[in-house]
Amino acid sequence: MKKYLVAYFSRTGNTRAVAEAVHEALEQPKALLPLEKAADLEGYKVVFIGFPVQSHSVPFAVETFLKKIPAGRKIALFSTHGSLPGDRLSREAVEHAVILAGRARVLGTFTCRGKVSLQALEVLKRSPEHEAWADMAASASTHPDASDLEDARAFSRWIATLAAQDHP
Numbered sequence: 001m002k003k004y005l006v007a008y009f010s011r012t013g014n015t016r017a018v019a020e021a022v023h024e025a026l027e028q029p030k031a032l033l034p035l036e037k038a039a040d041l042e043g044y045k046v047v048f049i050g051f052p053v054q055s056h057s058v059p060f061a062v063e064t065f066l067k068k069i070p071a072g073r074k075i076a077l078f079s080t081h082g083s084l085p086g087d088r089l090s091r092e093a094v095e096h097a098v099i100l101a102g103r104a105r106v107l108g109t110f111t112c113r114g115k116v117s118l119q120a121l122e123v124l125k126r127s128p129e130h131e132a133w134a135d136m137a138a139s140a141s142t143h144p145d146a147s148d149l150e151d152a153r154a155f156s157r158w159i160a161t162l163a164a165q166d167h168p
């Protein structure tokens with residue numbers, strides 16, 4: 001039986017780096033795939049799904065993917081975000097993802113910061129309502145860092161442990 005699938009959506013590579021860490025910590029058999037290549041979830045014991053928070057929410061492609069997850073499938077969600085850890089809006093994006101995957105069994109969630117592209121920061125800084133956010137988000141420039149990736153590996157191992165204890 002195929003055991004683990006790590007599917008990710010990533011525009012600038014942050015979520016992909018976290019996905020690679022999540023994947024690395026899992027036992028074989030396992031697969032790491034960009035979301036668009038992860039259409040068939042049949043046979044996987046646990047599916048990890050990663051995405052960047054965008055406009056305080058879940059990217060549309062991820063939303064569509066989450067809504068299609070078969071009922072009862074065990075999943076775990078992870079995200080990267082530019083805002084400070086614990087920020088209400090980015091936390092709500094993950095909570096929203098859990099709701100979108102409503103028919104699945106969500107074993108856990110993980111989030112960490114991810115640097116915001118310089119291009120996006122430039123655009124945000126030009127509008128007064130986003131300027132303060134852009135200044136705050138600039139401090140994410142070193143993330144995901146080694147500590148974030150170690151936390152992601154620990155999350156991954158924890159989900160594998162939960163899945164092993166949880167039958168069927």
Ligand SMILES: Cc1cc2nc3c(=O)[nH]c(=O)nc-3n(C[C@H](O)[C@H](O)[C@H](O)COP(=O)(O)O)c2cc1C
Pocket residue numbers: 009010011012013014015016051052053054055056057080081082083084090113114115116117120
């Ligand atoms: C268009 C756009 C919108 C974003 N919106 C948010 C947001 O609402 N909240 C937040 O915390 N980060 C936001 N970010 C930052 C991303 O979530 C963060 O940089 C993430 O790590 C990018 O992941 P990726 O490299 O996998 O694409 C946004 C970034 C972009 C480019």
